[in-house]
Amino acid sequence: MKGRIIGISGPTVTVDIPDLKLYDRVRLGLERLQGEVVHLSSGRAMVQVYEDTRGLALGEPAEGMGRPLSAQLGPGLLTGIFDGLQRPLSRMAAVHGPFIRPGKLLSPLAMDQSWQFTPAPQIGDTVTAGEVLGTISEGSHQHPVHAAAAGTLTMIASGLVVLKEPIALLAGDIKLYAHEEWPIRQPRPYRQKLAPTAPLITGQRIIDFLFPLAKGGTAILPGGFGTGKTILEQAIAKFADVDVVVYAGCGERGNEMAEMLEEFGELADPWSGQRLMDRTILVANTSNMPVAAREASIYTAVTMAEYYRDMGCHVLLLADSISRWAEALREISSAMEEMPGEEGYPTYLASRLAGFFSRAGVVETMNGRIGSLSIILSVSPPGGDFTEPATQACLRTSGAFLMLDTALAHRRHFPAINWFQSFSLYDADMGSYFEKEVSPAWNRNRRKCQALLQRDEKLREVAAIVGADGLQDSDHLLLAVAERIRQDFLCQNSYSADAFSTPELTAEKINTIISWGEAAEKRLTDGEELADILSKDKP
Amino acid sequence: MRLAEHRYKTISSIRSQLLMVEQVAAVRLGEVVRVVGPDGRSQEGEVLLIDGHTVLIQIFGECRGLDLRESTVIFTDAIKQAPLSLHMLNRVFNGSFLPLDGLPTPLPEKWVPVAGVPINPTSRARPEEFIETGFSAIDGLNTLVKGQKLPIFSCAGLPAKEIAAAILKNCTMTGTGQGRKQAVVFVALGLSHYEYSFYMETLAAIETNFVAFINLSSDPVVERLLAPRFGLTVAEYLAFEKEMDVLVVITDMTNYCDALREISTSREELPGRRGYPGYMYSDLASLFERAGRIKDRAGSVTMLPIVTMPEDDITHPIPDLTGYITEGQIVLSRDLHRQGIFPPIDVLPSLSRLMQQGIGTGRTRDDHRQTANRLYKYYAKGRDLRGLEAIVGRDGMSVSDRNILDFTDTFEQEFVNQGGSRRAITATLDTGLAILKRYGLEEL
Ligand SMILES: Nc1ncnc2c1ncn2[C@@H]1O[C@H](COP(=O)(O)OP(=O)(O)OP(=O)(O)O)[C@@H](O)[C@H]1O
Ligand SMILES: [Mg+2]
Numbered sequence: 001m002k003g004r005i006i007g008i009s010g011p012t013v014t015v016d017i018p019d020l021k022l023y024d025r026v027r028l029g030l031e032r033l034q035g036e037v038v039h040l041s042s043g044r045a046m047v048q049v050y051e052d053t054r055g056l057a058l059g060e061p062a063e064g065m066g067r068p069l070s071a072q073l074g075p076g077l078l079t080g081i082f083d084g085l086q087r088p089l090s091r092m093a094a095v096h097g098p099f100i101r102p103g104k105l106l107s108p109l110a111m112d113q114s115w116q117f118t119p120a121p122q123i124g125d126t127v128t129a130g131e132v133l134g135t136i137s138e139g140s141h142q143h144p145v146h147a148a149a150a151g152t153l154t155m156i157a158s159g160l161v162v163l164k165e166p167i168a169l170l171a172g173d174i175k176l177y178a179h180e181e182w183p184i185r186q187p188r189p190y191r192q193k194l195a196p197t198a199p200l201i202t203g204q205r206i207i208d209f210l211f212p213l214a215k216g217g218t219a220i221l222p223g224g225f226g227t228g229k230t231i232l233e234q235a236i237a238k239f240a241d242v243d244v245v246v247y248a249g250c251g252e253r254g255n256e257m258a259e260m261l262e263e264f265g266e267l268a269d270p271w272s273g274q275r276l277m278d279r280t281i282l283v284a285n286t287s288n289m290p291v292a293a294r295e296a297s298i299y300t301a302v303t304m305a306e307y308y309r310d311m312g313c314h315v316l317l318l319a320d321s322i323s324r325w326a327e328a329l330r331e332i333s334s335a336m337e338e339m340p341g342e343e344g345y346p347t348y349l350a351s352r353l354a355g356f357f358s359r360a361g362v363v364e365t366m367n368g369r370i371g372s373l374s375i376i377l378s379v380s381p382p383g384g385d386f387t388e389p390a391t392q393a394c395l396r397t398s399g400a401f402l403m404l405d406t407a408l409a410h411r412r413h414f415p416a417i418n419w420f421q422s423f424s425l426y427d428a429d430m431g432s433y434f435e436k437e438v439s440p441a442w443n444r445n446r447r448k449c450q451a452l453l454q455r456d457e458k459l460r461e462v463a464a465i466v467g468a469d470g471l472q473d474s475d476h477l478l479l480a481v482a483e484r485i486r487q488d489f490l491c492q493n494s495y496s497a498d499a500f501s502t503p504e505l506t507a508e509k510i511n512t513i514i515s516w517g518e519a520a521e522k523r524l525t526d527g528e529e530l531a532d533i534l535s536k537d538k539p
Numbered sequence: 540m541r542l543a544e545h546r547y548k549t550i551s552s553i554r555s556q557l558l559m560v561e562q563v564a565a566v567r568l569g570e571v572v573r574v575v576g577p578d579g580r581s582q583e584g585e586v587l588l589i590d591g592h593t594v595l596i597q598i599f600g601e602c603r604g605l606d607l608r609e610s611t612v613i614f615t616d617a618i619k620q621a622p623l624s625l626h627m628l629n630r631v632f633n634g635s636f637l638p639l640d641g642l643p644t645p646l647p648e649k650w651v652p653v654a655g656v657p658i659n660p661t662s663r664a665r666p667e668e669f670i671e672t673g674f675s676a677i678d679g680l681n682t683l684v685k686g687q688k689l690p691i692f693s694c695a696g697l698p699a700k701e702i703a704a705a706i707l708k709n710c711t712m713t714g715t716g717q718g719r720k721q722a723v724v725f726v727a728l729g730l731s732h733y734e735y736s737f738y739m740e741t742l743a744a745i746e747t748n749f750v751a752f753i754n755l756s757s758d759p760v761v762e763r764l765l766a767p768r769f770g771l772t773v774a775e776y777l778a779f780e781k782e783m784d785v786l787v788v789i790t791d792m793t794n795y796c797d798a799l800r801e802i803s804t805s806r807e808e809l810p811g812r813r814g815y816p817g818y819m820y821s822d823l824a825s826l827f828e829r830a831g832r833i834k835d836r837a838g839s840v841t842m843l844p845i846v847t848m849p850e851d852d853i854t855h856p857i858p859d860l861t862g863y864i865t866e867g868q869i870v871l872s873r874d875l876h877r878q879g880i881f882p883p884i885d886v887l888p889s890l891s892r893l894m895q896q897g898i899g900t901g902r903t904r905d906d907h908r909q910t911a912n913r914l915y916k917y918y919a920k921g922r923d924l925r926g927l928e929a930i931v932g933r934d935g936m937s938v939s940d941r942n943i944l945d946f947t948d949t950f951e952q953e954f955v956n957q958g959g960s961r962r963a964i965t966a967t968l969d970t971g972l973a974i975l976k977r978y979g980l981e982e983l
Contacts, residue, residue, distance in 0.1 A: 008568045054568055081660070084685045098659055287821065
């Protein structure tokens with residue numbers, strides 16, 4: 001399927017290749033840039049190009065690859081860092097130097113790396129398509145290798161294997177490999193979806209205690225610039241109690257990705273003690289990389305996440321920031337001259353987002369295991385205005401809303417999660433879980449804590465008008481307790497040892513504060529002086 | 540490569556700075572073209588869009604004098620490139636890289652496309668080496684490090700120009716990279732003649748090597764988009780090939796964004812917030828992300844863009860999108876300016892996100908973090924208390940609250956305010972410590 005370039009408009013290129021299918025992958029020009037068919041009409045096709053089109057010329061060759069944009073899946077994804085098209089950035093740097101130039105392709109998986117393979121059937125056995133040929137171990141993970149075709153085995157490897165060689169042969173010289181390709185826009189199948197029951201522990205007290213997340217659930221973190229979205233996502237990526245973390249830097253800073261790579265290479269996973277990077281996959285499509293690849297990057301990320309979910313893992317996907325993805329969608333849509341919706345976003349923004357969120361969940365996999373995929377997205381609303389379309393579209397489908405507050409961030413109260421506006425739809429279920437598994441006082445203290453914070457807000461409004469002297473002693477006591485909750489419990493500095501708190505420590509900490517408050521209240525009603533109570537053992 | 544130059548006399552329409560040319564046989568996107576008018580005057584332009592054999596061209600200069608019959612379009616087969624060599628140092632150019640200082644065009648060592656290519660994130664080295672600007676409010680509390688992009692958010696009428704000039708003059712990039720050379724690249728966009736003479740005097744007086752790109756308010760608008768790209772291409776060359784620490788000062792990004800809007804509108808693109816194009820975030824990122832350091836290479840590119848917030852509004856798309864890309868911001872305050880404080884930096888909304896790595900033992904001084912945290916904490920408290928003071932009056936406040944209010948005033952008058960003088964980092968920290976001590980606030 002070959003043809004030529006007949007038009008170029010920014011990142012969209014028109015070609016005259018016959019017989020293309022929608023979403024087919026296309027290679028363009030002498031540099032063989034990568035693209036995807038987004039619009040078909042008779043005699044011509046419009047291709048969305050994932051790389052910089054500057055320098056591409058009229059009449060240069062174009063070739064249809066006959067299959068959609070796919071991710072390569074197999075052992076060796078963990079510890080990797082990929083761009084939005086799943087190009088392996090570390091190996092790219094080693095081969096092509098420190099700058100990313102268009103058209104350069106390397107296979108996402110290291111094809112020469114050796115892996116330990118344990119075969120299941122023997123030579124002479126007949127296998128059906130989809131049958132498990134054996135497993136490859138990647139650390140503690142067992143990758144099942146599925147037969148891509150049916151037939152009689154004439155060869156099957158055992159022991160050390162490399163991905164570029166066939167792992168088995170079928171009669172008629174049909175080659176079977178240990179890795180597969182999966183179209184990124186198509187969710188991977190599972191037997192059935194189950195309701196989330198277990199919490200996703202983040203190690204962040206305000207989240208685990210007030211707005212708990214669920215394994216298989218979804219959450220968004222909207223906030224203006226500098227409110228701590230990235231730091232919070234990175235903290236969750238470090239401390240979450242999951243098996244695999246996929247972190248997508250979507251249209252954000254290069255320095256942040258470099259820092260993560262460095263840090264995750266040194267730090268240990270608090271649950272398993274292994275190097276954090278060993279459970280992590282990074283997808284980096286920074287803000288200066290082509291926007292079309294940014295649009296694809298979250299699908300590349302979620303496909304790799306589903307792949308590990310299908311092995312029965314608990315997987316967490318974080319993306320920073322989904323607004324940059326939405327903007328990429330808007331740019332592509334406007335280049336295709338589609339009718340714009342609100343603020344120029346295409347009208348399908350909400351349905352695309354909902355489709356993406358629906359790839360989260362707890363599932364029974366095709367081979368009967370239980371795996372989960374949780375999704376947490378940061379949102380960067382323009383001007384910090386939460387009524388804008390991308391925030392609103394996320395809000396409708398996500399299970400938890402953790403609103404980051406510019407005023408709190410300016411006061412250096414981090415994580416700057418606003419405790420009045422935020423919510424989690426999982427709180428009742430997860431509350432009972434924590435009550436049973438961690439502390440019987442969990443829900444009681446939670447209600448108490450919320451009431452204290454409510455009252456604190458009211459009192460501070462009053463104090464701002466009448467002055468602090470206008471308040472009663474009991475009010476002052478409450479302010480002191482709430483202050484301690486805010487400073488010592490809700491605040492968690494990511495740069496300190498306090499960055500991670502287990503649910504047990506979280507429960508203990510809030511219990512100490514609340515018990516002290518209750519005791520002090522009693523002493524006050526018993527006639528003790530407020531100043532004495534506060535000075536003797538100040539909360 | 541085409542063997543011969545392609546010339547066409549097939550212009551079918553001219554509107555503002557856009558030309559449509561028909562029957563073009565060979566053309567590439569972004570290709571540089573020369574358009575020669577009937578009077579023989581030549582201008583540069585760039586291919587924006589190709590639709591079959593019809594090509595849309597954006598002219599960089601003026602379209603006045605062009606016609607449909609006589610004007611010729613010459614296709615050069617090359618995309619926009621910058622001529623680079625060390626002879627550029629201490630020279631002043633316009634937004635088309637032509638000398639403004641009366642000296643001849645330097646002989647290039649090489650040509651490099653101005654659009655730049657993304658740095659592979661795995662090749663980035665962590666920005667962590669201290670840059671001394673000479674301003675306490677920056678060096679002490681919002682430290683700038685090599686490879687960072689840190690904008691100054693100003694308001695109309697505030698002395699951003701004087702701050703930029705002082706930084707051009709005073710900044711030293713020592714840190715761990717002792718013995719390395721430094722240079723400043725100065726890019727001025729949409730400058731009035733008055734500002735032009737001010738900056739020319741500043742440049743004449745500085746000791747560091749510099750390269751300047753000056754686009755005056757009367758110069759073509761498209762050059763406003765080109766000048767920063769020339770500046771950054773030069774900066775990358777000096778940094779990553781000639782091992783220099785390069786500070787890029789761009790003023791004023793608001794003029795850049797307005798030029799972007801103007802050109803986008805003339806291309807009839809769909810407008811986004813406040814008429815700015817939907818791709819403004821990506822466009823700004825394509826500039827700001829060029830700051831950085833690269834592993835195993837000596838130099839660095841640091842950016843200090845100046846942004847004037849329209850209507851003093853930090854949520855306006857220009858400062859908003861800038862803040863989403865940069866690694867912090869330095870915010871100027873009208874209030875402090877009114878009190879005669881220079882530089883009028885409000886440290887509360889200001890933030891350097893990369894500060895943590897750049898300070899402390901071996902970088903600045905052991906007590907830097909602690910001193911900065913204390914100053915910040917008490918100043919923030921004092922600013923809160925000022926709200927209360929407005930309601931209940933100073934007399935109605937406790938002794939310790941009044942003490943903090945006094946500290947807050949002194950902090951503004953003696954730490955932030957430093958007039959025309961330059962403070963070394965040790966002097967900055969000593970000043971801070973002395974003020975804390977005076978009010979008995981050494982402990983947190
Ligand atoms: N948990 C935390 N502990 C300590 N400091 C924090 C914390 N969260 C945020 N900060 C501070 O706030 C700064 C900004 O945080 P961050 O980069 O995460 O913001 P952001 O919301 O991602 O901004 P942007 O939208 O511009 O990317 C950090 O550099 C750090 O100084
Ligand atoms: Mg961020």
